[in-house]
């Protein structure tokens with residue numbers, strides 16, 4: 001579903017924010033992308049979503065190279081960034097209709113899904129209000145609802161659990177699982193290790209721009225009786 | 240005091256950094272341009288000061304140059320500072336952060352005004368500054384008037400700026416909690432500008448009875464009093480430059496009083512206006528209506544870009560005011576009696592009427608330069624359209640369409656207003672509109688290239704996004720250059736009629752438009768894709 005081949009990003013010539021990463025994610029998988037602050041998670045995700053172009057390497061989404069056929073590739077995924085900075089002078093419902101039009105969601109489908117997701121996230125009643133009155137968490141939930149709306153093949157999230165209350169976080173985790181069970185693929189970055197631990201099929205660990213591990217949790221732990229936290233701290237410690 | 244200075248420094252840097260941002264990025268042409276722009280603007284200003292100086296020195300009172308230019312300067316600063324104060328105080332994103340710092344209320348107010356002041360001083364240097372230099376240098380250097388003149392120049396933005404602050408901030412506190420406060424802010428401030436104009440105009444038009452007039456003129460400073468009565472500080476200023484301590488004292492005292500008034504009111508201004516405006520949820524529109532409606536992508540994207548302008552009062556004021564400049568100038572000039580219907584019906588004007596008309600109709604494209612900031616205006620929300628399944632070409636195209644729509648609406652309003660007032664025939668109207676369409680297409684395509692080249696997405700004060708950045712300047716220079724080229728061409732061409740010449744200009748614009756369009760679809764797609772936000 002998602003293939004990264006030797007992807008590198010250098011914002012300036014001296015330093016590589018992302019250094020020669022290769023990854024392959026199969027359909028139906030949930031992959032957790034973890035690493036310390038500044039490791040290059042956001043940069044990698046921005047390249048996958050076409051916001052940034054890689055300095056080297058290629059990114060293939062559902063068999064389509066995003067740099068060669070961006071529109072075709074972009075039809076396959078939706079994205080929720082780590083900051084909910086969206087144009088906020090419109091109403092919540094305007095935003096969702098906007099997204100639905102962009103991904104050509106039928107009227108019947110959009111009504112059903114908007115009601116379902118926004119009611120689950122408890123923002124349905126706020127939809128007729130302009131987004132500038134929403135709290136940080138409400139904006140995030142609006143973005144999540146919008147991103148789930150087109151039922152994307154690939155769902156990409158950057159730190160989705162930061163800023164969500166436990167109740168909303170639980171709903172999001174359930175929705176993520178459900179999306180996967182219906183054949184969807186999820187790629188998300190996170191700091192919250194427990195979530196990664198009990199949600200993901202596989203984990204990718206990035207440190208200083210380099211991929212240091214990418215495998216099933218049990219394999220990474222080498223079947224030793226240690227937690228992901230210990231593995232994480234070991235693999236990303238400063239020499 | 241130290242806190243105040245570092246706070247001011249941060250704000251001023253933030254306000255001006257966007258002007259120079261990217262300047263030294265491997266582009267020495269831009270660097271040269273940045274120096275060239277002020278020079279290009281000083282030339283006409285200096286010419287104006289010189290010709291006014293000539294008139295007044297021919298009747299033996301050259302110091303009236305100072306009086307005259309000072310009044311003009313005050314008016315201009317009123318116009319410039321009202322949107323600026325609103326942007327800096329009420330729509331700036333750093334207020335909540337600053338409010339959390341351990342600072343006195345007056346420090347916050349004055350530090351915010353400091354960056355406004357510096358911007359206004361730049362404008363004052365251009366107009367009032369040239370007058371001071373002209374007066375102090377022509378006919379032999381006069382050190383004392385020159386020094387006092389420079390002091391006066393430094394003080395000149397203060398009166399209009401402080402007065403405007405004292406009026407605007409309480410007004411904004413009244414509308415703070417209102418539902419449609421953005422609309423109120425726009426409407427209220429346009430009204431305020433109109434009011435200032437009207438006061439100025441009625442003051443200068445007060446008819447003096449013939450006896451009083453003769454009496455006035457028989458006095459020593461008759462003419463000075465006549466010109467300066469619209470704004471008495473201008474009289475004091477003139478006398479100060481002539482060396483009067485008494486009037487100099489008065490002039491300085493007025494500034495001190497205004498500064499002190501603002502200091503006294505700063506507690507009220509801060510708590511009642513600034514904080515209440517930034518804390519209330521005014522501007523939230525809700526009608527309990529959840530709808531499901533399908534629209535085309537183009538419609539949605541164009542709507543987005545248009546709403547970005549009209550949901551932000553600073554963007555709206557900037558857009559509306561620049562597009563309506565001809566109407567404002569027209570109102571001012573006809574009130575002051577410099578214009579009347581007769582002039583346009585005279586034989587001498589007739590051959591130029593078509594140029595005048597074409598120029599008026601094209602104003603929104605010439606000074607509006609909406610496309611030059613269409614990416615910048617999105618600010619931190621720019622990423623949104625980047626991840627959508629649309630092509631980059633579409634992404635760019637719908638931005639241009641949105642600015643074309645606004646620009647053409649402005650042009651249509653001006654076309655109708657001008658046609659109602661000027662003796663214009665249908666064929667003149669047609670050619671004027673043709674020129675307008677071609678020029679608008681050309682300028683907005685050039686502008687989008689400028690914006691792709693220098694996107695400037697991380698602004699904190701909306702004025703920085705639409706006014707106070709080099710992109711706007713560059714786009715004005717492009718217009719100066721093309722305008723200059725047309726002017727030279729005009730001189731080279733044989734005695735064609737206005738119709739023919741405008742047709743030729745339109746044809747050139749179309750050809751240039753096609754060329755620029757080709758360049759954009761060729762090279763700027765990749766540039767757009769590599770914008771880092």
Ligand SMILES: Nc1ncnc2c1ncn2[C@@H]1O[C@H](COP(=O)(O)OP(=O)(O)O)[C@@H](O)[C@H]1O
Nearest residue numbers: 011017036037038039040041042043044771772
């Ligand atoms: N726009 C940018 N310009 C230059 N450097 C950047 C930019 N964005 C991120 N970086 C650098 O790239 C590195 C990785 O950042 P990021 O991908 O945001 O990390 P993460 O999301 O893992 O915390 C950091 O060292 C950061 O300083």
Ligand SMILES: [Mg+2]
Nearest residue numbers: 041042043082
């Ligand atoms: Mg990050």
